[in-house]
Amino acid sequence: MTEQQKQALNVEIQEAAGGVTAAAGFEAGGLHAGLKKCPDKKDLAIIHSLAPAVVGGVFTQNKFAAAPVNWCRQVVAGGRAQAVVVNSGNANACTGAEGAANAAEMAAVCGRALQAPPEQVLVCSTGVIGVQLPMPLLRGGIAACAAQLSAQGGHTAAEAIMTTDLYCKETAVSYQYQGKTVTVGGMAKGSGMIHPNMATMLCFITTDLQIEAAALQQAVKEAADASFNMVTVDGDTSTNDSMLVLANGQAGNETVQLGGAGYAEFVQALTLVAARLARLMAYDGEGATKLLECQVCGAPSLQDARLAAKAVVGSSLVKAAFYGEDANWGRIACAAGYSGAQFDAAKVNLSLRSAAGEIELMREGSGLVFDEETAKRILQEREIFINLDLGSGEYQATSWGCDLSHEYVNINADYRS
Amino acid sequence: MTEQQKQALNVEIQEAAGGVTAAAGFEAGGLHAGLKKCPDKKDLAIIHSLAPAVVGGVFTQNKFAAAPVNWCRQVVAGGRAQAVVVNSGNANACTGAEGAANAAEMAAVCGRALQAPPEQVLVCSTGVIGVQLPMPLLRGGIAACAAQLSAQGGHTAAEAIMTTDLYCKETAVSYQYQGKTVTVGGMAKGSGMIHPNMATMLCFITTDLQIEAAALQQAVKEAADASFNMVTVDGDTSTNDSMLVLANGQAGNETVQLGGAGYAEFVQALTLVAARLARLMAYDGEGATKLLECQVCGAPSLQDARLAAKAVVGSSLVKAAFYGEDANWGRIACAAGYSGAQFDAAKVNLSLRSAAGEIELMREGSGLVFDEETAKRILQEREIFINLDLGSGEYQATSWGCDLSHEYVNINADYRS
Numbered sequence: 001m002t003e004q005q006k007q008a009l010n011v012e013i014q015e016a017a018g019g020v021t022a023a024a025g026f027e028a029g030g031l032h033a034g035l036k037k038c039p040d041k042k043d044l045a046i047i048h049s050l051a052p053a054v055v056g057g058v059f060t061q062n063k064f065a066a067a068p069v070n071w072c073r074q075v076v077a078g079g080r081a082q083a084v085v086v087n088s089g090n091a092n093a094c095t096g097a098e099g100a101a102n103a104a105e106m107a108a109v110c111g112r113a114l115q116a117p118p119e120q121v122l123v124c125s126t127g128v129i130g131v132q133l134p135m136p137l138l139r140g141g142i143a144a145c146a147a148q149l150s151a152q153g154g155h156t157a158a159e160a161i162m163t164t165d166l167y168c169k170e171t172a173v174s175y176q177y178q179g180k181t182v183t184v185g186g187m188a189k190g191s192g193m194i195h196p197n198m199a200t201m202l203c204f205i206t207t208d209l210q211i212e213a214a215a216l217q218q219a220v221k222e223a224a225d226a227s228f229n230m231v232t233v234d235g236d237t238s239t240n241d242s243m244l245v246l247a248n249g250q251a252g253n254e255t256v257q258l259g260g261a262g263y264a265e266f267v268q269a270l271t272l273v274a275a276r277l278a279r280l281m282a283y284d285g286e287g288a289t290k291l292l293e294c295q296v297c298g299a300p301s302l303q304d305a306r307l308a309a310k311a312v313v314g315s316s317l318v319k320a321a322f323y324g325e326d327a328n329w330g331r332i333a334c335a336a337g338y339s340g341a342q343f344d345a346a347k348v349n350l351s352l353r354s355a356a357g358e359i360e361l362m363r364e365g366s367g368l369v370f371d372e373e374t375a376k377r378i379l380q381e382r383e384i385f386i387n388l389d390l391g392s393g394e395y396q397a398t399s400w401g402c403d404l405s406h407e408y409v410n411i412n413a414d415y416r417s
Numbered sequence: 418m419t420e421q422q423k424q425a426l427n428v429e430i431q432e433a434a435g436g437v438t439a440a441a442g443f444e445a446g447g448l449h450a451g452l453k454k455c456p457d458k459k460d461l462a463i464i465h466s467l468a469p470a471v472v473g474g475v476f477t478q479n480k481f482a483a484a485p486v487n488w489c490r491q492v493v494a495g496g497r498a499q500a501v502v503v504n505s506g507n508a509n510a511c512t513g514a515e516g517a518a519n520a521a522e523m524a525a526v527c528g529r530a531l532q533a534p535p536e537q538v539l540v541c542s543t544g545v546i547g548v549q550l551p552m553p554l555l556r557g558g559i560a561a562c563a564a565q566l567s568a569q570g571g572h573t574a575a576e577a578i579m580t581t582d583l584y585c586k587e588t589a590v591s592y593q594y595q596g597k598t599v600t601v602g603g604m605a606k607g608s609g610m611i612h613p614n615m616a617t618m619l620c621f622i623t624t625d626l627q628i629e630a631a632a633l634q635q636a637v638k639e640a641a642d643a644s645f646n647m648v649t650v651d652g653d654t655s656t657n658d659s660m661l662v663l664a665n666g667q668a669g670n671e672t673v674q675l676g677g678a679g680y681a682e683f684v685q686a687l688t689l690v691a692a693r694l695a696r697l698m699a700y701d702g703e704g705a706t707k708l709l710e711c712q713v714c715g716a717p718s719l720q721d722a723r724l725a726a727k728a729v730v731g732s733s734l735v736k737a738a739f740y741g742e743d744a745n746w747g748r749i750a751c752a753a754g755y756s757g758a759q760f761d762a763a764k765v766n767l768s769l770r771s772a773a774g775e776i777e778l779m780r781e782g783s784g785l786v787f788d789e790e791t792a793k794r795i796l797q798e799r800e801i802f803i804n805l806d807l808g809s810g811e812y813q814a815t816s817w818g819c820d821l822s823h824e825y826v827n828i829n830a831d832y833r834s
Contacts, residue, residue: 063762064754064782094750096763096783129747130784237755239747316733317829324830330546330656333511337481338654345480346513365481366513367547406826412734413741413821 011175011265013272019170021154022185023208025050025250029153030160033141035089035127035134042160044141047084047204048114048149053248054213055081055122056220060241066093067103068123069240075107075122079213081246082116084204085142088163088189090127090134093239102133109139113146124202124242126163126189158187161202164411165189169280173269177262180251182209184269188277190284203228203243203277209266210249215258219267220245227274230306230399232314233285245270275398282313282400283383287408290322292401294386296336300393304341311339312386313401322384323403327352327375329361336388347391354381364391428592428682430689436587438571439602440625442467442667446570447577450558452506452544452551459577461558464501464621465531465566470665471630472498472539473637477658483510484520485540486657492539496630498663499533501621502559505580505606507544507551510656519550526556530563541619541659543580543606575604578619581828582606586697590686594679597668599626601686605694607701620645620660620694626683627666632675636684637662644691647723647816649731650702662687692815699730699817700800704825707739709818711803713753717810721758728756729803730818739801740820744769744792746778753805764808771798781808 021028030045057076059069075081085106092099103123111118125133158168172185190201211219224243249255256262283291294312299305312318315335321328329350337345350362356378359370378384438445447462474493476486492498502523509516520540528535542550575585589602607618628636641660666672673679700708711729716722729735732752738745746767754762767779773794776787795801 060755062751062754063758063760064750065762094747094779094782094784129751130779237751239751239754316825320826320829323826326830330508330511333481334479334546334654334656337479337656338477341480343480345482362511362547365511367511404826404829406823408733409737409740409821409823409826412737413743 011268013173013175013269016172016174016183016185018172019154019158019185020047020187020204020206021151022172023183023206025208025248026206027149027151027153028157029145029149030156031141031145033087034137035087042156043087043089044145045086045157045160046110046145046149047157047206049082049246049248051248051250053081053246054079054211054216055244055246056216057242057244058220058224060237060239062237062239064094064239066091066125066240067095067099068092068125069242070100071103071107071123072242072244075119078119080120081122082120083110083114084122084124084244085110086124086161086202087138088126088161090125090131091129091240092125092133094130095132098132102135105135106138106142109142110146113143122244124240126161126202126240129239154187161187161189163189164286165284167280167284169277169284171273171276173272175265175269177265178253180253182251182253182269183207184273186273186277188281190281201228201238201241201281203274205245205270205273207245207247208250209247209256210251210253211247211256211266212258215256215263216245216247218258219263219270222267223271223274226271227278230310230397231278231282232310232401233282279400282402285402286411287405288402289405290403291383292322292386292403293383294388294399295396296388296390297396298390298392299395300342302395302397304343305395305397307339308336308341308388308390309397309399311335312388313399316404319401319404322379323405325376325379327361327370327379329367332386332388333362343390343392349389349391351387352378353385353387354378354383356381428685430590430592430686433589433591433600433602435589436571436575436602437464437604437621437623438568439589440600440623442625442665443623444566444568444570445574446562446566447573448558448562450504451554452504459573460504460506461562462503462574462577463527463562463566464574464623466499466663466665468665468667470498470663471496471628471633472661472663473630473633474659474661475637475641477654477656479654479656481511481656483508483542483657484512484516485509485542486659487517488520488524488540489659489661492536495536497537498539499537500527500531501539501541501661502527503541503578503619504555505543505578507542507548508546508657509542509550511547512549515549519552522552523555523559526559527563530560539661541657543578543619543657546656571604578604578606580606581703582701584697584701586694586701588690588693590689592682592686594682595670597670599668599670600624601690603690603694605698607698618645618655618658618698620691622662622687622690624662624664625667626664626673627668627670628664628673628683629675632673632680633662633664635675636680636687639684640688640691643688644695647727647814648695648699649727649818650699696817699819702819703828704822705819706822707820708800709739709803709820710800711805711816712813713805713807714813715807715809716812717759719812719814721760722812722814724756725753725758725805725807726814726816728752729805730816733821736818736821739796740822742793742796744778744787744796746784749803749805750779758807760807760809766806766808768804769795770802770804771795771800773798
C-alpha cells in the first residue's frame with residue numbers, strides 16, 4: 001500500500017490517553033533493579049498482556065545483533081507473546097554464548113513470575129556493549145517488577161527504558177472498527193540510532209485489535225518503513241534496535257487477515273503511532289536544538305521519495321547549517337542529489353517553513369535570490385520543515401532528523417560512563 | 418585486478434620531486450583572478466600538456482552535477498585533452514543554462530590562449546553553489562595565467578585550487594618501464610567531500626606514460642576506487658567532485674594497452690599517488706585533530722572489505738569517540754556490523770595502533786578486558802590505525818577518515834562567507 005492510498009483511506013483516528021497500556025488488557029511497570037548506578041534511575045520494565053497475544057517485530061540488520069535480538073527473532077517467528085522484559089544500562093551485545101544464555105534466563109525468570117511460557121516472553125536490552133549482564137540483580141528485579149504491574153503502569157515503564165533520552169516518549173490513538181473501539185498505544189526510547197554506549201532505539205506498541213500473526217507482522221514492517229526507518233540522528237544503526245507490537249484481541253472484532261477488512265485501517269493507526277514516536281526520537285536527538293522534518297514530494301516512486309528525504313536529514317552538512325541557522329540550501333540540494341533517488345534536477349523546487357513563515361530558495365533547479373533576514377527568522381524556530389518537490393512524479397515521503405550541535409560532539413566524545 | 422594482485426606485482430616505485438608538473442612535458446601556474454575577496458589568495462590554475470595527451474576521469478554521481486562536470490564528461494568521452502583550467506571560489510553548480518555556457522566559455526578562452534581546441538580543455542570549479550561565475554574576471558585571469566605557465570609551476574597551481582584546505586596536497590613517484598623513466602604526479606584539494614560552501618574534492622594527476630585512452634580510463638577507475646572512494650570526512654558527496662588524469666607519452670615507451678604489458682605497473686603507481694593524495698585529504702579534514710586509517714582484512718570479497726572499512730571511518734560515533742580519545746571499540750564493531758559487509762561476527766578481531774603502541778580490544782566477536790591507560794596513550798597520537806580482521810576470507814581494504822570535532826561544527830554552522 002502506498003502512502004497515497006493510506007491517506008485516501010481517511011479513517012477517523014482519535015487521540016487516546018496513555019501509552020503502552022492504553023489498549024485494553026495490557027499492564028506494565030518499571031523499577032530500579034541496580035544496573036544503573038543512580039538509584040533514582042529506573043532500569044527495568046515489563047509489559048504484560050492479560051490475554052494471549054500475537055506479536056510482530058522488526059529488528060536491527062546489524063551483523064553484531066545483540067543476544068536479546070536473536071532471542072526475540074525466535075519468539076516473533078512463533079507468532080505469539082505474552083510479555084516483554086526490558087533492561088537499560090547494558091546492551092548484552094558482543095557477549096558470546098554467556099550473553100545468549102542470560103537473555104534466555106531473563107525470559108525464563110519473567111515467564112515464571114507471570115505464569116507465561118518462556119518462549120512467549122520477549123527480551124530487550126539497551127546500554128553498554130561488550131559487558132555481561134549482572135544476573136543476580138536482574139533475577140531479583142524481574143520478580144519484584146512482575147509483582148507490581150498495573151494498567152496505569154505505562155508511564156513508569158516508559159521511564160525505565162530511557163538512557164540518554166531527555167524526554168519520555170509515549171503516545172496512543174483509537175478508532176472505531178465493526179462498532180468496537182480499537183486502541184493502539186506505544187512507547188519508545190532512543191535519542192540516536194545508537195547512543196554513546198547506551199546503544200539503541202527500542203519501541204513497544206500494544207493494541208487490543210484481534211489480528212492474525214502474519215497480518216500483524218506485515219503491518220509492523222509497513223509501519224516501521226514509514227516511521228523509524230525514516231529517522232536518523234547520526235546514521236549509526238545499533239546492535240539492539242527493535243520494534244515490537246503485541247495484539248491481544250480484547251477489542252472483540254472479527255480477526256483481521258492480511259490485506260482483508262480492517263487491515264488498512266490498522267496499518268494507518270499503527271503507522272501514526274510509530275511515526276509520532278519516531279518524530280519524538282528526532283526531537284530528542286543527542287545534542288539537538290532543532291527538529292528537522294523533510295517532506296519530499298514529486299518523486300517517481302515511494303523508494304525515491306524516501307531515499308531523498310532520508311539523505312537530507314542525514315547530511316552532516318545540512319545538520320550543521322541548521323544548527324547555525326544558516327539557509328545554506330545548496331547542501332540540501334546536494335544531499336538529495338547524492339541520495340540515489342531518481343529525478344530531473346532541472347525540475348526541483350525547494351522551500352523552508354517554520355512557525356515564523358515560509359521561504360522559497362530554489363525553483364526548477366536554480367537558486368533564487370532570497371531575503372536573508374526572513375530566512376534567519378524562519379530558522380530560529382525549534383521545528384523546521386524542509387519542503388523538497390522533485391517535480392518528477394507523484395510519490396511523497398517524510399523523514400525526521402535533528403541538527404548537529406557542539407553538544408552532540410560533547411556527548412559522544414566523552415569517556416564511557 | 419585485486420589489491421592482492423597489485424601488491425604481488427612489486428614494481429620498484431621511487432619518490433619523485435614536485436606534483437602535477439613532475440612528469441615530463443607538463444607546465445602549470447596559478448594566480449589571483451579576483452573570485453576570492455582576499456588578494457593574497459590564488460583562485461585560478463591552469464595545467465597544460467606541451468604534447469597532445471590522452472585523458473581519463475571519474476566524476477561525482479550527484480544528480481546536481483555542476484556545469485563544469487558535465488563539460489568534462491564530454492571531453493573525457495573524446496579521450497583527448499591538452500589543458501585543465503580550474504577556478505576556486507565558485508562551484509558553477511545549480512546555475513542552469515547560463516552556467517553551462519560559462520563553463521564552455523572558460524574552455525574557449527583557455528584554448529585560445531594555449532592554441533588548443535576548446536573541446537580538449539577540461540574545466541573545473543569549486544566554491545559556493547547557486548551563484549553565476551564572474552566571467553569578466555575569469556576572461557582576464559585565464560589569459561594572464563596562460564602567459565605565465567612553467568614546468569616549475571605545479572606548486573603555485575596546487576595553491577590556487579585550495580579553499581578551506583589548510584595544507585597544499587601534492588605528490589609524485591616514478592618507476593622504470595622498458596628502460597624509460599615514467600613519472601606520475603598530482604595535486605588535489607578538499608578537506609571534506611563537500612565544504613561549507615566551498616564544495617568539492619578535485620584531483621589532477623599527470624603522467625608522461627604513453628597509454629591508450631581506454632586503458633587510461635580504466636586505470637583511473639581502479640585507482641579512484643582504492644583511494645578517493647575510500648575517504649570520507651562527512652559522508653557528503655559534492656556536486657563537483659572530479660579526478661582527472663592526463664598522459665602525454667613523453668616517457669617514450671610503447672603504448673600501453675588495457676590489460677597489456679605495463680598496465681598493471683601503471684595502475685600501481687597511479688593508485689599510490691591517488692591514495693597518498695586521498696590520505697592527505699582525510700588528514701586535512703574539516704576540523705580534524707586526528708587521521709583515522711582503517712585496515713580491514715579477512716573479508717570474503719574486496720567489496721565486503723571496502724564496505725566495512727568505509728563504514729568505520731564514516732561513523733559519527735566512531736569519529737566523536739576518537740576526538741575524545743576514548744577506546745569505545747563497540748562503536749567500531751557496530752559500524753562494521755551495519756556496513757552491509759558479509760562476515761561471521763563470532764570470528765572478528767579488533768585492535769588499535771599508533772606510534773605509541775598497539776592494543777587488542779576484541780577477539781572472536783567478544784570484548785576483551787584492556788588497560789585504559791595504554792589505550793589513552795595510543796589514542797593521543799595524531800595518526801591512528803584501526804585493524805579490523807573479519808576472520809572470514811582473504812580480502813583487504815584501507816579507508817581514511819578523521820575525527821569529528823567541535824571545530825567541524827564551527828566551520829559548518831557558520832554563515833556562508
